[in-house]
Amino acid sequence: MSNNNNKMTAKAIAGAAFGTVIEWYDFFLYATAAALIFPKLFFPDSDPFVATILSFATLATGFLARPLGAAIFGHFGDRIGRKTALVITLWIIGISSTLIGLLPTYDSIGIWAAVLLLIMRILQGVGVGGEWAGAVLLSMEWGERKKRGLAASIPNAAIGAGMLLASATVTLCITLTGDQFFVWGWRIPFLISFILLIAGVIIRNKVDETPSFKRVADGNQVVKTPILEVLKRHPKQVFLVGMAKFSEHVPHAVFATFMISYVTDNFKISSNYMVNTNAIGSFLSILGIPLGGYIADKIGVKRTYMVGIIFTLLWAFPYIGLIYTETPVLIMLATIVFYLAHNMQAGAQPALVAQAFPAELRYSGTALGTQVAAVFAGGIAPMVCTYLIHTTGTLYSIAVYIGVAAVIGFTGSAFLKNLSSTGSEAEQKAEMIDQAT
Template sequence: MSYETLQDNSGKLQKEMSRKALLGSTVGTIIEWYDFFLYATASALIFPKLFFPTTDPYMATILSFATLATGFLARPLGAAIFGHFGDRIGRKNALVITLWIIGISSTLIGLLPTYNTVAIWAPIMLITLRILQGIGVGGEWAGAILLSMEWGNRKKKGFSASIPNAGVGAGMLLSSGAVGLCISLTGDSFYVWGWRIPFLISFILLIAGVIIRKRITETPSFQRVTEGNQVAKTPILEVLKHYPKQILFVGMAKFSEHIPNSVFSIFMISYVTGSFSISPSYMVNLNTFTSFLMCFTIPFFGYLSDKVGIKRLYMTGIIANLIWVFPYIAFINTKAPIIIAIATIIFVFTHNVQAGAQPALVAQAFPARLRYSGAALGTQVASVFAGGIAPMVCAYLIHSTGTLYSIGVYVAVAAIIGSIGTAFLKNLSSNSVTNTKEDHLGSLNTNVNS
């Protein structure tokens, strides 16, 4: 076979596998983040009443958000476990396992007895399942963006890596839509049994996601690492030894994106419905609309990052977030539903600038042989502080200071930390196995012959 024919066949195979990888990574991400945001919404609206009914409303909210935080605490463990397997046995295999863990955990939450039935065992079982869910999520995000980026067009890394991140918005959209629909259909019965329906749907989504991901072939980048006998024996230990600063800077960059997301998608639902005369369904529907916007704006900003520079766009998003956060708080304080909606939508846009550029920014911070471990560890350790405890911190700040502007300060500090981390973060994606055209074609032919 001539080189031209080989190149042409490999190009077609590359496009086909790229489409499958985009579909598999994004659909899987949608499913896993559907489960995650479903729990987050429930922690704001449902769990305080059903699993912590003997405490005062403030403590019930804190305890409910604490169960949300346990999932974040488990994320670094998931990052270590699946970062190891992702850099040892491949991106695809690790991602199938994470999907099973989160899907089964979420389904079982929908079957849990409440506090009125089994007393203290109810929150204990809830926390246990939440920890398992957190372990799965801890290994999911990095693998999904790598699967998409490493199969995608090398000149469009920002766009390719951003597509699974749009799945986060789609998962939020799906979960918010499911909760909103169940509230409408079940009415007063929502807090009795209606809340269980969205969790039980997870099992159907799980089966669909596993089938799709099973059909994906391992990425060329990981195949080259394998063919070059450069697979790390202990990826987590090696990335900690050789790239500790990169992990730190990735974590700092994550702060400026994750904390605002926790504020507008989790905490504000609880705060606005509890403090103002605004119904939970209104805030859930607002969350649904902003999630819809994320599905399109995140890939757009991923595309834009390839044009203007990934790091440059990410820094632009940080600055936009910093500028808008205090006007956002002022708009929330008006207590007017339409003004709150407008303020939130703008806040989502400033956040999405970062969410579009972040996947490629993080993935390129590590060489291919340690990329899964580095990306997972850097983001998921930070998520404990940037996402896990953020709703509790917000509740504490308002309770202690009596003003919503304290949350604005919290977000502003996160933006400063994020800008420092981003400024010092290096692109190490070239520190890998030689990435020549012949290597790429060889990897593709291995797929054809297997």
């Protein structure tokens, strides 16, 4: 690689990572608020169970909107380039998050408060649905082919940074505003989104289009309707990518979102403690996910991912057992160990799913496969958990739920193929040159 390429690679990875931090800060900020704040401020006329379900339902609508974002930005990402699509997604989620911080609550305008909250969440979902695949591709396609696992994992590590930033900001606001947090203090983290948005747009605008997309464009290989084409050519790959997503996404939704609400409501443990627990886990993800990507480059992307799934499956029941102790330090330990299992999958997953498609269909295939699955994995997981406990009376039903998700993910990843070098002539030639060197 030339010095110029090395510099642009560094810019691309930084642009992908920083933008991802911002977008997932916004997304996880909403998840935290859905567990702690929105049931009280936007659904106060409901009983606690119904209010929690309704709040998590608005959380789920963000996931429901993600396939729409995947279709829209998958199309543009494969038609006009990864960079342009990513800048647009950043604007969408940043503006919608800022507006959440300005929304009137139920006490001011009644049910319309919940309606407006729902609309903002849908816009967030559209933005995130198009962002993840683009950030992964921007980073991976600028990186060295022999280090694709590590390069592709950086945006996923940035998700952990976004979650850490969201958790830290909420904790700081709870501490500083005290009793006023539920009056006006909760708005501050959402309003900060606008400052982060401007910084992210500036950084991403300095990144050039990726070499892989340039080769597709220069070789006149751009597909007219990439979303339809990927479903026509590679429907099985899209489906298998979705299956593979389950084993990573369901457990993460359980320990990073649902358990905050459950432990706070049912045990004598403060919400601040649970938010801090996730902050520690998120910090570990910043380090652990790139490590997972590095290991994937050494022993294989698929093998690393499947080892992470097995780890997840084995920890599901011990995790619930430690939650049942109602001991804060053991609950923290249980959560952190789950983060370690998640990090191994999250480090290998970006390269695993991106390599499942040729360059001219890579954005569409990667986005569609992961974001449709996100609806049925993380999107509805908090509601499923709430329902399972309400009907079975035991947290161990959630361990079974995690186990089923792990089996689905293991099966999908086992049958997933690497089609990264089966696309355009220019891409195949570049692959052969890199392999030779």
